[in-house]
Amino acid sequence: MQLEELIRNRRSYRALEPTEITKELIEETAKLAQLAPSCFNNQPWRYIFVYERETLTELHRALSKGNEWAKAASMIIVVFSRKDFDCDLKKNDIRYYQFDTGMATAFMILRLTELGLVAHPIAGFSADETKTILGIPEDMKVITWVIVGKKSEAETLPDFFRDHQKKSEKERPARKELEEFVFFNKYTNTT
Template sequence: MLRKFNFEIMPEIKERWSPRAFDSQAISRDEIMAVLEAARFAPSCFNEQPWRFIIADEEESLQKMREALTPSNQEWANKAPVLILIASKKTFTLNGKGNFWHMFDAGTAWGYLSLEAQRRGLITHAMGGFNREKARVEFHIPEDYDIITVIAVGHYGQKDCLSGELQDREHPEDRVELRELIMDEGLHTNE
């Protein structure tokens, strides 16, 4: 499926999607740190940078992270050589008050991470299907942090290693038209 773009945008955005066909080839720690460096420079409210990363790239930590995934995600994500959990601090460090924007900011960091990974020839797939409480206990995540997602990171593998159902879904999805995303009476139409 080819995506249609109405405007010229960065190639990394045009090329990025969420594949499931991972190759188990290892990724260097420097490569992992480079994609996290991109995330580090995402903007955040009061420069709080509420996001935190837990990196699983060695067998023991990978096994713990994999066990927190739902079976449907384990089916394909178990091949990924790196899993990264993103948590976000719910309060401001400066004054302890609630940070309404923490998940928005962490999502921006994930976006930067995914685009830098794409630029480096890596694929990423963020997952909501995992047991947050199990992850909290296994990785000793304080209650002041929301656990947001687990991201698989790696190189693209063989599509035919996936189940038939997943092979059918292994392509970039199209997007709704831009006009449907704008809540402005002058531009938004349902026609």
């Protein structure tokens, strides 16, 4: 798949069915995160690839309401970092650890998409419970989980799917128009 097609095909599907997860798949995916750019090449991203059934089941209790669909994950990639793992550009009031971790994670999401898998990032989980279950130190920031599975081809969706979730299985949620986020040469106030 060409890059443009890959980006167009990526979707945050929620109806998932089991798929086999291997160490080779994990390493291959992680090797692409490894190549992401980062401030001063600091590589602030950290990942726990959870695919053993017992630990997956433990993580279910950290899911927020509305994310019950994620219990069908074959793998959950827990994405975390720490503020001081990356540049703190005081001059511009920016810390880059979340930005750089996001870029590396996007590379992984695209590769998983290319392999025919769903890789759906979520924020709806308890970071504290995640840390307790996985033994992540208190001073880390759990940034996202990426829910990995195979898109279900079943005709009907589980009952607990909410209306917007049912809708977004069929069509991609609307996007802002380019005029709302693209500026040419200088900023123009559009609000």
